[in-house]
Amino acid sequence: MTPLVIKVGGALLDAYEQGQALFSAIKKLKAERPVVLVHGGGNLTNDWLARLGFESQKIDGLRVTPPDQLPFVVGALAGTANKLLVSMAHQQGINAVGLSLADGKMVNACLLNAQLGAVGQASAGDPKVLHALLGADVVPVVSSIGLTEQGELCNINADDGAVALAQTLGAELVLLSDVPGVLDGDGQLLVQLTATEISALIEQRVIHGGMSVKVKAALAAANSIGQRVYIAGWQQPQLLTTLADEASVGTCIVPDFVMENQP
Ligand SMILES: Nc1ncnc2c1ncn2[C@@H]1O[C@H](COP(=O)(O)OP(=O)(O)O)[C@@H](O)[C@H]1O
């Protein structure tokens, strides 16, 4: 059965009840197919950096990560955020193992540009460690801290990291956030989006900030994996079990070739 990569945004860490409901849904789902969880922790990282007196800047939804902030970003994401989620999983009776994208070279990274500091661009890596864990009935819980070929730690946007991990495994991908999906200018859910519609909505700034990183990542994944990718809310975890029925789940990002083949 094709594995499913589920990415959860870091806001889940502040939502205990929803977190428990999500892991309860994942427990049911993993009886049917292998599941890997990739997580963010943007809010927690903001909080840590502010408490330490750092200014945190974002460019096009990506956190500028100077060398003096990197140890705290790694600590927040690969440390506290990762272990809190592993603990939530264990509370629901899931045998979870906490890792980062760097472990076992499951995702490769290179630095994006000097302006962003230690921010990595992710690409597919080696699936061996994940296969071993999935074979042992474990749910890997993976933070978005990566490692370059030269062994430098880097901060990867968790949506981009999830895309690379889905590519590593040839898996389907769902991006779960604190909103039910991509919303239009009136706050209504958009059930399906193509590349052209995404460009227009970003241009009009209807899609902005973290959501703009997410839709671009989802489109890249849809095109590379050749499958629809869903952006949905972790408030409705029961939707995860309806993916196989192609039921309406949040916003469906359609790969380009599907549109090209439509009459
Ligand atoms: N068109 C849009 N539809 C929905 N959310 C949007 C849109 N444009 C911007 N956003 C913002 O993007 C946020 C989700 O992105 P982000 O905070 O990065 O999520 P996550 O932490 O789950 O990855 C939403 O909470 C919302 O504030």
Ligand SMILES: CC(=O)N[C@@H](CCC(=O)OP(=O)(O)O)C(=O)O
């Ligand atoms: C480079 C970059 O932007 N990294 C992100 C990684 C965490 C993340 O993506 O968290 P959410 O999924 O909760 O937004 C950051 O530092 O916030």
